[in-house]
Amino acid sequence: MTRSRIELGDVTPHNIKQLKKLNTVVFPVSYNEKFYKDVLEVGELAKLAYYNDIVVGAVCCRVDTSENSRRLYIMTLGCLFPYRRLGVGTTMLEHVLNHVEKDGNYDNIYLHVQVNNTSAIDFYKKFGFEIHETKKHYYKRIEPADAHVLQKNLRPAITNGIASPGEKNHHDKHSEKIIDKNNVDKHHNDKHA
Incomplete structure (x- = not known):
């Protein structure tokens, strides 16, 4: 095809x-x-x-x-x-x-x-x-x-530099995701320790 x-x-x-x-x-x-x-x-x-x-x-x-x-x-x-x-x-x-x-x-x-x-x-x-x-x-x-x-x-839903209602922590969550990706093994081990 x-x-x-x-x-x-x-x-x-x-x-x-x-x-x-x-x-x-x-x-x-x-x-x-x-x-x-x-x-x-x-x-x-x-x-x-x-x-x-x-x-x-x-x-x-x-x-x-x-x-x-x-x-x-x-x-x-x-x-x-x-x-x-x-x-x-x-x-x-x-x-x-x-x-x-x-x-x-x-x-x-x-x-x-x-x-x-x-x-x-x-x-x-x-x-x-x-x-x-x-x-x-x-x-x-x-x-x-x-x-x-x-x-x-x-x-991220940010309007004029201010997170819109209901999306307040959206930007923070995004930052956490990046940190999590870098420390996947550490977090993985902590969970099973």
């Missing part, structure tokens, strides 16, 4: 129907007209994935500027079942990660995943996402209704 078979293309008013059809097939939840109207406005943050010129997947994100931080929210990232495990999802997620890295102005990337969707959870973990929290009854009409919030931190 060569990766050159997979290409990403813009979502436009001409192909938005393909995105709607794809989302209907791939996801157990339905998206309203506002979702599709917004998708047309986000540029590089919404892409259709083509495999040998056939639309097989799509990724749609939005910028979320709540809680004194700038975050990227992955609203949808999905691929038709027969085309899974061919690198389509990886290509889409790498596009999003590269976009965020080039921009350099995001605190984190996050998304919701149904708690029983282990393949999606494993997929995102490979890219450095971690389960941040679990929201009960997140989904309205599907079971299980609970969702994990998966998050990949890009930088």
